[in-house]
Structure formats: structure tokens, C-alpha cells
Amino acid sequence: MSTRIAFLKGHGTQNDFVIVPDPENAIDLSPAAVAALCDRRAGIGGDGLLHVVRSAAHPEARAMAAEAEWFMDYRNGDGSVAEMCGNGVRVFVRYLQRAGHVSEGDMAVATRGGVKSVHIAKEGDVTVGMGRALLPEGDVTVSVGGRGWPARNVNMGNPHAVAFVDDLAHAGDLFVPPPFSPPSAYPDGVNVEFVVDRGPRHVALRVYERGAGETRSCGTGACAVAVAAARRDGADPSVTGTPTTYTVDVPGGTLVITEQPDGEIEMTGPAVIVAEGVIESEWLENALR
Numbered sequence: 001m002s003t004r005i006a007f008l009k010g011h012g013t014q015n016d017f018v019i020v021p022d023p024e025n026a027i028d029l030s031p032a033a034v035a036a037l038c039d040r041r042a043g044i045g046g047d048g049l050l051h052v053v054r055s056a057a058h059p060e061a062r063a064m065a066a067e068a069e070w071f072m073d074y075r076n077g078d079g080s081v082a083e084m085c086g087n088g089v090r091v092f093v094r095y096l097q098r099a100g101h102v103s104e105g106d107m108a109v110a111t112r113g114g115v116k117s118v119h120i121a122k123e124g125d126v127t128v129g130m131g132r133a134l135l136p137e138g139d140v141t142v143s144v145g146g147r148g149w150p151a152r153n154v155n156m157g158n159p160h161a162v163a164f165v166d167d168l169a170h171a172g173d174l175f176v177p178p179p180f181s182p183p184s185a186y187p188d189g190v191n192v193e194f195v196v197d198r199g200p201r202h203v204a205l206r207v208y209e210r211g212a213g214e215t216r217s218c219g220t221g222a223c224a225v226a227v228a229a230a231r232r233d234g235a236d237p238s239v240t241g242t243p244t245t246y247t248v249d250v251p252g253g254t255l256v257i258t259e260q261p262d263g264e265i266e267m268t269g270p271a272v273i274v275a276e277g278v279i280e281s282e283w284l285e286n287a288l289r
């Protein structure tokens with residue numbers, strides 16, 4: 001990379017991202033480059049990176065170009081690729097709005113987890129149609145410090161293990177990925193949510209994100225938690241014909257999750273652009289040596 005690369009920094013409920021606009025997919029963002037940019041001490045810092053590319057210009061998104069002009073090429077902070085990022089989609093469209101590519105109202109975004117519908121409200125929040133949750137059968141256990149909990153396996157395009165605990169402090173310092181079993185439940189790793197009740201249809205979580213560590217929020221995680229809590233509470237909109245809404249507190253704010261009778265899940269929350277700048281190419285070249 002020898003040219004100067006523009007970036008922005010943004011967050012959604014404090015799940016923070018380096019944003020790299022690259023409409024024609026001209027920038028070679030290797031895993032090492034992503035990890036260097038997301039490094040909180042030596043780089044810009046972020047839980048992940050949003051590579052903003054026209055769908056038509058990206059081999060993984062070309063087939064979605066007729067439905068969605070823009071592709072969220074999402075990377076975790078360690079440089080790994082993930083299928084979906086719920087908070088990332090909101091911040092992604094906030095960037096597109098700021099850049100004048102879209103305005104308030106409805107649009108679609110291509111992701112590795114499929115095309116997501118998005119509504120940008122006048123008041124500032126963004127609602128994302130997150131699709132349906134898959135609930136693979138089978139017992140899963142997650143553990144921290146020798147203590148284990150049963151967890152619900154929920155797939156929101158990316159994998160989640162949702163464990164209800166008595167106290168969020170029981171998750172410990174979460175400096176390392178919580179072990180899970182059986183290993184076959186998550187061959188590609190997993191995002192782990194620890195959840196407590198706060199009131200009727202109101203929960204709070206802490207999350208250990210695959211490829212990022214403990215973060216202040218996870219949008220797909222909040223959706224997985226809302227579905228797991230609803231099933232635990234005996235609420236299944238496909239059976240009752242009534243939508244269920246859960247308020248999910250995360251360390252960085254609050255997300256509102258509604259599951260419709262057809263299984264479609266909507267997530268509403270804030271999306272903020274914090275700064276913009278230019279990446280020093282010399283710094284990046286050195287970082288990649």
C-alpha cells in the first residue's frame with residue numbers, strides 16, 4: 001500500500017470500527033493490515049473494520065449488486081473475516097449517509113450473511129432487518145474459571161453461545177475466549193454472550209467476541225440473546241402471532257430487538273461517526289514489516 005488511505009472512526013453502542021471507504025475495491029486490506037489498523041495502542045483502534053466497497057466491485061458481493069449497491073466487507077480486529085456485524089451495519093449506513101451516498105429512509109446493504117434491509121430514521125437511530133435466527137439443536141456448555149453454564153446455540157449469520165448467569169461478574173475478566181463444548185458445535189469459533197435479567201423482556205449482557213475479545217456491544221449478539229430469552233420465557237412469535245420486543249442493555253448502551261411472527265428480527269440502535277483522517281502510508285508499511 002503506497003498511497004494515502006482515507007479512514008473514519010465510528011461506533012454503535014461503543015462497538016467501535018475503523019471505516020475504510022474503498023468503492024472500487026482497490027485497497028489490499030490484508031489480515032495483518034486490518035490488525036495493525038485496529039490495534040488500540042499502535043494503530044487507530046477498533047473492535048473491527050468496515051471496508052466500504054461497491055457490491056459490483058467485490059467478488060464476494062457481485063451476486064447481490066442488483067439488490068444492494070454497497071457491500072460491508074467486515075473484518076474482526078484480529079484481521080479475521082466474519083459473516084455479519086449488526087452494530088457494523090448501522091455505522092456503515094451512517095457513513096454512507098454522511099458521504100451523501102444515501103439519505104434517510106430505506107436501503108439495503110450486502111453482507112457475507114446476505115442482504116440486510118436498513119431504515120435510517122429522522123431522529124437518528126438506525127433499524128436493521130437482521131434476518132431470521134437459526135437455533136441448532138444440541139447441548140452446549142460454556143465455562144469461565146472452572147465454572148460452566150448451559151448455553152443456547154443461536155446463529156445470526158454468525159455463531160453465538162448464549163448463557164444465562166446470575167451475575168455478569170461471574171464471566172470474570174474475559175481476557176481469553178471462554179472454552180465451550182462440544183468443540184463440534186462451533187467449528188469456526190463462537191461469540192459468547194453472558195446474560196442476566198433486568199425486568200420483563202429486559203436483559204443485560206456481556207460479550208466475548210470471536211476475533212476481538214470482550215467488547216462494549218455486539219448487535220448480532222443482542223439479537224441472539226433476545227431470541228434465546230424469548231424461547232426461555234415461552235415466547236415464540238411464530239406460534240403466538242404476536243411480535244416480541246426485548247430491550248438489551250450492553251455495556252456501551254441499549255439496543256431494542258423485535259422478532260416478528262415470520263421470524264424476521266429487527267434491531268434498532270444508534271450509529272455515530274467520531275472522526276475522519278488519513279492513514280500514514282509510511283506507518284502502515286512499517287507496521288506490516
Ligand SMILES: N[C@@H](CCC[C@H](N)C(=O)O)C(=O)O
Pocket residue numbers: 015048076081082083084085086087088158159191209210211212217218219220221
Ligand atoms: N460486533 C459485531 C459482530 C462482529 C463479528 C463477530 N466478532 C464474529 O466473528 O462473528 C456485531 O455487532 O454483531
